[in-house]
Amino acid sequence: MKLKKYMSSFHLYVMADWLECIKWAKENDFQGIELFGNENGTAFEKIPETRLDEIARFARENGIELSLHPWANWAIKTEDELYEIYLEYAKRCARMGMKYINMHMQFVTTREMGMERLFCVTDKILPVLKDAGITLLYENVPPHGKRELGSEAEDFEKLFSYYKNECAVQMNIDTGHAHITDTMKTLACQYPARWAYTHINDNFGVNDDHVAPGDGTMDFALVAEYAKETGYTGPLMMEYHEKGLEKGLLTLREAFEKHGFEL
Numbered sequence: 001m002k003l004k005k006y007m008s009s010f011h012l013y014v015m016a017d018w019l020e021c022i023k024w025a026k027e028n029d030f031q032g033i034e035l036f037g038n039e040n041g042t043a044f045e046k047i048p049e050t051r052l053d054e055i056a057r058f059a060r061e062n063g064i065e066l067s068l069h070p071w072a073n074w075a076i077k078t079e080d081e082l083y084e085i086y087l088e089y090a091k092r093c094a095r096m097g098m099k100y101i102n103m104h105m106q107f108v109t110t111r112e113m114g115m116e117r118l119f120c121v122t123d124k125i126l127p128v129l130k131d132a133g134i135t136l137l138y139e140n141v142p143p144h145g146k147r148e149l150g151s152e153a154e155d156f157e158k159l160f161s162y163y164k165n166e167c168a169v170q171m172n173i174d175t176g177h178a179h180i181t182d183t184m185k186t187l188a189c190q191y192p193a194r195w196a197y198t199h200i201n202d203n204f205g206v207n208d209d210h211v212a213p214g215d216g217t218m219d220f221a222l223v224a225e226y227a228k229e230t231g232y233t234g235p236l237m238m239e240y241h242e243k244g245l246e247k248g249l250l251t252l253r254e255a256f257e258k259h260g261f262e263l
Contacts, residue, residue: 001233001260001261001262002261002262002263003232003233003234003235003236003256003261003262003263004031004032004065004234004235004236005029005030005031005032005235005236005238005249005263006030006031006032006033006034006065006067006235006236006237006238007021007024007025007028007030007032007033007034007237007238007242008033008034008036008069008237008238008239009021009033009034009035009036010036010037010069011210011238011239011240011241011242012024012242013242015036016039016040017039017040018033018035018039018055019054019055019058021033021035022055022058022059022062022064023058023062025062025064026062026063026064030064031063031064031065031235032064032065032066032067032099032235032237033059033064033065033066033067034066034067034068034069034100034102034237034239035055035066035067035068035069036069036071037069037070037071038071039051044068044070044089044092045085045088045089045092049092049095052092052095052096053095053096055096056095056096056097059096059097060097065099065235066096066097066098066099067098067099067100067101067102067197067237068089068093068098068100068101068102069102070089070101070102070103070107071107072085072107073107074086074107074108075106075107075108075109075110075113079117079120079121082108082117082121083121083124083125086108086121086122086124086125087124087125087128089101090125090128090129090132090134091128093132093134094128094129094131094132094134097132098132098134099133099134099135100134100135100136100137100172100196100197101129101134101135101136101137102137102139102172102197102199103136103137103138103139104138104139104141104148104150105118105138105141105149105150105155105159106141106148106149106150108121108122109149110149111146111147111148111149115149115155115158115159115162118159119162122136122163122169126167126168126169129168130168134168135168135169135170135196135197136168136169136170137170137171137172137196137197138150138156138159138169138170138171138172139171139172139173139174139177139199140156140171140172140173140174140177140178140181140183140187141174141177142177142180142181142208143181151177151181152181152183153183153186153187153190156171156187156190156191156194157190159171160191160194165193165194170194170195170196170197171187171191171194171195171196171197172196172197172198172199173187173188173195173197173198173199174198174199174201174239175198175199175200175201175202175213175218175220175223176199176201176202176203176208176209176210176216176218176239177199177208179202179203179205179216179217179218180203180205180206180207180208182205184222184223184226185222185226188223188226188227188229188230188232189226189229189230192229192230192231192232195230195232195234196234197234197235197237198223198227198232198234198235198236198237199237199239200213200236200237200238200239200240200248200252201213201238201239201240202214202215202216202217202218202220202240202248203216203217203218204216204217205217205218210239210240210241211240211244212240212241212244212245212247212248212251213240213247213248213251213252213255214247214248214250214251215244215247215248220251220252220255220256221255221258223255224255224256224258224259224261225259227256227259227261228259228260228261236252236263249263
């Protein structure tokens with residue numbers, strides 16, 4: 001089983017120019033780029049549509065898949081405002097032919113505000129996502145000292161009790177975040193059918209360091225084992241700086257190839 005390699009635009013030296021990020025992916029045998037937050041200071045929702053079309057066209061021409069990782073504090077918005085901006089993101093991603101949108105639950109709501117707010121706005125944008133073939137991912141996160149929503153396995157139990165398997169709502173497991181919360185096995189093995197995407201990074205089990213695999217204490221042999229056991233077929237998205245890629249990819253290959261994967 002060959003797994004696709006994606007790279008985070010935010011962790012490339014050429015991060016300010018998304019065309020250059022796509023070019024980098026093509027030249028370095030990566031199959032996708034996760035566009036992070038903004039391009040050279042311009043938020044995704046403010047980028048002119050002509051620029052979005054240029055980026056999408058260049059990606060298609062080079063055979064590079066695109067995903068989006070917004071970085072936002074929409075929990076402060078009213079539900080109407082939240083719906084408008086979330087819908088705008090969905091429409092823009094559909095316009096660009098993206099495969100995935102990766103979100104933190106905390107971008108949309110808080111533990112105090114409750115999951116109903118997330119369900120309500122997600123329900124409203126699902127038709128756009130379904131028509132465009134986009135998978136909406138919710139990511140596990142560290143607690144940040146405040147039990148941030150998405151930091152506990154039970155948060156995903158609530159999510160997937162509401163959204164069933166056939167739905168476009170799935171899970172992105174961030175390996176570094178799972179290392180901090182000791183939830184890698186729980187998330188992978190309790191929700192195998194929902195594990196659609198992976199952020200690859202390492203740390204020492206305390207802080208969200210985002211270092212290369214092998215530079216922290218995460219056991220990537222176990223990550224590969226869980227991927228094999230659960231039939232994982234999604235991309236591996238490198239969320240650490242490109243200067244660590246040589247060591248990071250070597251560590252990943254050693255772990256995953258033992259379980260029949262090819263990177």
